[in-house]
Amino acid sequence: MTSTHASVMKSGFLNDTFTANHLMNCYVRLKETLNAHQLFDEMLEPNVVSYTSLMAGYVNMGQPKIAMCLFQKMNGSLVSPNEFTFATVINACSILADLRTGKKVHAHVEVSGLRDNLVVCSSLVDMYGKCNDVDRARQVFDSMGCRNVVSWTSMIVAYAQNAQGDEALNIFREFNYLLGDRPNQFMLASVINACASLGRLVSGKVAHGVVIRCGYDSNDVVASTLVDMYTKCGDVSYSDKVFQRISKPSVIPYTSMIVGAAKYGLGRLSLGLFEEMIARRIKPNDVTFVGVLHACSHSGLVDEGLKHLNSMYEIYGIKADAKHYTCVVDMLGRSGRLDEAYQLAKSIQVDANAGALLWGTLLSASRLHGRVDIAVEVSKKLIESNQQVAGAYVTLSNTYALAGDWENVHSLRSDMKRTGVYKEPGCSWVEIKDKTYVFYAGDKSIERGSEVWSLMRKLEQEMKKRGYVGENTGLVFVDVEEEAKEEILTMHSERLALAFGLISIPKGITIRIMKNLRMCKDCHEAFKQISDIVERDFVGAATSSQPPTMRQRA
DNA sequence: CTAGGGTTAG
Numbered sequence: 001m002t003s004t005h006a007s008v009m010k011s012g013f014l015n016d017t018f019t020a021n022h023l024m025n026c027y028v029r030l031k032e033t034l035n036a037h038q039l040f041d042e043m044l045e046p047n048v049v050s051y052t053s054l055m056a057g058y059v060n061m062g063q064p065k066i067a068m069c070l071f072q073k074m075n076g077s078l079v080s081p082n083e084f085t086f087a088t089v090i091n092a093c094s095i096l097a098d099l100r101t102g103k104k105v106h107a108h109v110e111v112s113g114l115r116d117n118l119v120v121c122s123s124l125v126d127m128y129g130k131c132n133d134v135d136r137a138r139q140v141f142d143s144m145g146c147r148n149v150v151s152w153t154s155m156i157v158a159y160a161q162n163a164q165g166d167e168a169l170n171i172f173r174e175f176n177y178l179l180g181d182r183p184n185q186f187m188l189a190s191v192i193n194a195c196a197s198l199g200r201l202v203s204g205k206v207a208h209g210v211v212i213r214c215g216y217d218s219n220d221v222v223a224s225t226l227v228d229m230y231t232k233c234g235d236v237s238y239s240d241k242v243f244q245r246i247s248k249p250s251v252i253p254y255t256s257m258i259v260g261a262a263k264y265g266l267g268r269l270s271l272g273l274f275e276e277m278i279a280r281r282i283k284p285n286d287v288t289f290v291g292v293l294h295a296c297s298h299s300g301l302v303d304e305g306l307k308h309l310n311s312m313y314e315i316y317g318i319k320a321d322a323k324h325y326t327c328v329v330d331m332l333g334r335s336g337r338l339d340e341a342y343q344l345a346k347s348i349q350v351d352a353n354a355g356a357l358l359w360g361t362l363l364s365a366s367r368l369h370g371r372v373d374i375a376v377e378v379s380k381k382l383i384e385s386n387q388q389v390a391g392a393y394v395t396l397s398n399t400y401a402l403a404g405d406w407e408n409v410h411s412l413r414s415d416m417k418r419t420g421v422y423k424e425p426g427c428s429w430v431e432i433k434d435k436t437y438v439f440y441a442g443d444k445s446i447e448r449g450s451e452v453w454s455l456m457r458k459l460e461q462e463m464k465k466r467g468y469v470g471e472n473t474g475l476v477f478v479d480v481e482e483e484a485k486e487e488i489l490t491m492h493s494e495r496l497a498l499a500f501g502l503i504s505i506p507k508g509i510t511i512r513i514m515k516n517l518r519m520c521k522d523c524h525e526a527f528k529q530i531s532d533i534v535e536r537d538f539v540g541a542a543t544s545s546q547p548p549t550m551r552q553r554a
Numbered sequence: 555c556t557a558g559g560g561t562t563a564g
Binding site: 017018019020021022024025028047048049050051052053054055056082083084085086087088089090091094117118119120121122123124125126127149150151152153154155156157184185186187188189190191192193196219220221222223224225226227228250251252253254255256257258259285286287288289290291294323326327353354357361 | 555556557558559560561562563564
């Protein structure tokens with residue numbers, strides 16, 4: 001290669017832009033960006049192809065910033081960008097999630113006469129999606145005179161990645177209705193991902209059917225999304241079936257399984273999957289360890305969790321960051337080691353978002369163990385930094401209530417009234433066939449609430465037998481909206497979600513609670529009783545198939 | 555000669 005380069009140089013062919021471009025392209029394909037760039041610098045008259053292939057090379061090597069610099073340099077030269085250049089630059093903006101620059105490039109496209117180019121517009125849709133500007137993505141999509149599978153997929157992904165799974169599915173439906181192209185593996189993977197985020201098992205199974213009919217079930221990425229979808233929709237046995245069919249599963253389906261098992265409270269299974277993965281020489285990554293630590297936390301395996309935390313870096317070279325330490329704080333907190341948890345939390349460097357998670361985690365652990373002292377400190381941090389203010393007020397107030405300190409409960413509640421802090425009530429929901437039934441925390445219209453609640457208690461005991469570490473089920477004493485001291489039924493906490501996790505779900509019925517759907521082989525009877533109650537008391541009461549967050553408050 | 559879309563956490 002280098003000798004070819006040398007002889008080309010000697011023969012003066014570098015003056016020939018075509019030949020030099022070919023050679024540079026060879027370097028780019030070999031991932032030798034250094035040589036490619038050197039050759040580019042030696043060229044007398046680099047043209048649009050020279051610029052674009054080098055830029056594309058940098059994008060593919062994960063260095064989109066250098067590609068952006070080259071684009072700038074190009075704009076300062078006499079060479080004009082073409083549709084290939086724009087597609088590459090816009091792609092760089094999506095990777096960087098740089099909306100400002102993306103908009104500038106878009107404006108550039110508009111005046112360049114390339115606004116009708118299919119590839120350029122598809123990359124714009126993708127870029128706006130990745131920059132979280134779904135509306136603008138849709139604007140570009142709507143303005144396109146001609147679309148193909150890629151443009152439709154970009155739009156689906158834009159919705160799916162911006163918490164608008166329903167819209168993603170609508171776009172998919174529209175695509176199928178038009179009967180132009182058939183969906184391919186990219187589109188199906190995105191659609192299944194949307195189903196997963198919505199916890200919509202039935203739609204997910206339909207999509208799985210399409211996958212099989214179209215022959216994409218052996219595609220690893222599609223299979224990975226199916227594994228993830230089934231764990232998130234609560235069908236572990238399907239999840240496992242799909243997983244077993246993957247001959248060489250990557251870290252991603254393994255991680256989905258590990259996280260899934262952790263969420264079901266099956267800590268041992270989760271850790272077993274991790275061991276299996278290591279034995280198969282599949283390298284775990286940072287997300288895998290979130291799952292592993294999560295498993296330890298929810299199953300009370302504190303020492304094992306700490307061991308994994310230490311081995312992360314020592315054995316696998318993965319540096320623990322805020323998300324891992326938040327898991328560990330949760331783990332220590334749940335098991336009652338609150339002082340250690342607090343010390344650890346104070347030592348972690350976090351940005352605002354990670355901080356909200358970290359302190360929120362510690363706050364609920366403080367409440368769990370009735371540690372008013374820590375709850376006070378932590379709520380102060382949250383409220384002062386204007387993070388999760390309403391939630392902090394409520395949890396702190398509940399901690400006081402647990403300690404019987406009604407004076408502070410009252411004063412907090414009047415603080416909230418005075419400052420207008422309002423907490424959206426938590427909710428759970430049950431999907432039966434194509435209908436969704438929503439339970440709001442403190443909803444007194446649940447006529448047989450006490451009956452449901454006593455079932456919850458039974459389930460909770462079952463849960464604890466399996467090693468779950470968490471709060472008690474059932475009653476909280478303070479509802480933000482109502483007067484203090486009032487006992488209400490709450491259906492919105494994680495512990496209730498886990499309680500539901502001990503329920504086996506009959507065919508065609510999905511239970512989804514706070515996005516976590518859990519099940520196991522026991523407690524079939526209990527589920528039947530609950531679903532009877534639901535059928536009797538809630539059918540017709542809440543019929544929206546929208547996720548509760550999208551609904552108007554009842 | 556150069557270009558666009560898919561999977562794992564909280």
